[in-house]
Amino acid sequence: MTALLEVEDLRVAYGKIEAVKGISFTVDAGEVVTLIGTNGAGKTTTLRTLSGLLKPVGGQIKFAGRSLKKVPAHQIVSLGLAHSPEGRHIFPRMTIEDNLRLGAFLRSDKAGIEKDIQRAYDLFPILGERRKQAAGTLSGGEQQMLAMGRALMSQPKLLMLDEPSMGLSPIMMQKIMATIAELKAQGTTILLVEQNAQAALSLADHGHVMEIGKIVLSGTGQDLLHDESVRKAYLGED
Ligand SMILES: Nc1ncnc2c1ncn2[C@@H]1O[C@H](COP(=O)(O)OP(=O)(O)OP(=O)(O)O)[C@@H](O)[C@H]1O
Numbered sequence: 468m469t470a471l472l473e474v475e476d477l478r479v480a481y482g483k484i485e486a487v488k489g490i491s492f493t494v495d496a497g498e499v500v501t502l503i504g505t506n507g508a509g510k511t512t513t514l515r516t517l518s519g520l521l522k523p524v525g526g527q528i529k530f531a532g533r534s535l536k537k538v539p540a541h542q543i544v545s546l547g548l549a550h551s552p553e554g555r556h557i558f559p560r561m562t563i564e565d566n567l568r569l570g571a572f573l574r575s576d577k578a579g580i581e582k583d584i585q586r587a588y589d590l591f592p593i594l595g596e597r598r599k600q601a602a603g604t605l606s607g608g609e610q611q612m613l614a615m616g617r618a619l620m621s622q623p624k625l626l627m628l629d630e631p632s633m634g635l636s637p638i639m640m641q642k643i644m645a646t647i648a649e650l651k652a653q654g655t656t657i658l659l660v661e662q663n664a665q666a667a668l669s670l671a672d673h674g675h676v677m678e679i680g681k682i683v684l685s686g687t688g689q690d691l692l693h694d695e696s697v698r699k700a701y702l703g704e705d
């Protein structure tokens with residue numbers, strides 16, 4: 468079986484500064500793969516490049532067997548690659564429901580859209596309770612739920628989440644992680660970028676540790692969770 472996503476020797480630069488220096492990894496259908504690493508390692512840059520928001524200076528990206536090289540960002544969404552960005556980027560003055568509908572902007576199957584809105588409300592009941600309220604009235608954690616719900620509205624083959632636990636209380640973080648586990652159990656393929664290495668590795672099938680633009684260590688989630696260097700650098704042990 469070929470991988471759903473194949474990234475090979477990917478290089479991305481901001482002007483002269485290379486932020487991603489030749490990374491390779493794959494994501495198989497049904498898997499959760501996580502990229503962990505310190506601030507500035509290139510995780511967000513990698514996701515933004517996969518979404519077509521940044522152009523690589525080298526390497527290959529193949530999604531569902533097709534090269535993404537010449538595919539513009541909006542078409543990448545329609546191929547099934549959805550991105551819940553760092554910092555969420557919801558529209559605060561629009562209602563929660565309208566924010567969700569935006570995630571379905573490429574779809575025309577009305578009944579399917581209604582079903583998926585209901586699915587988002589089942590996954591995150593608070594969003595349903597407050598569907599008519601402005602999204603800006605949601606707490607940070609609830610806004611994260613909305614960003615994830617919105618990304619799911621495009622019926623992605625691959626859901627990319629950039630730091631879903633950022634800035635959340637421990638309880639809210641647990642809730643978000645439990646939802647990611649639930650999505651995985653439903654068969655959603657997920658590429659998860661997280662600073663919270665413990666939480667991410669605990670639910671990931673595979674993980675990659677990034678440092679200044681490179682992947683320095685790869686393994687199963689469990690292998691990395693028990694790796695001594697990972698424990699020292701990312702899990703606060705000495
Ligand atoms: N728009 C930009 N212009 C110039 N340099 C940038 C830009 N965005 C990011 N960088 C640089 O690229 C490198 C990688 O940044 P990136 O945001 O991908 O890291 P990250 O791994 O997501 O970090 P964090 O965990 O802090 O979110 C950093 O050195 C960063 O300063």
Ligand SMILES: [Mg+2]
Nearest residue numbers: 510511512553
């Ligand atoms: Mg980032």
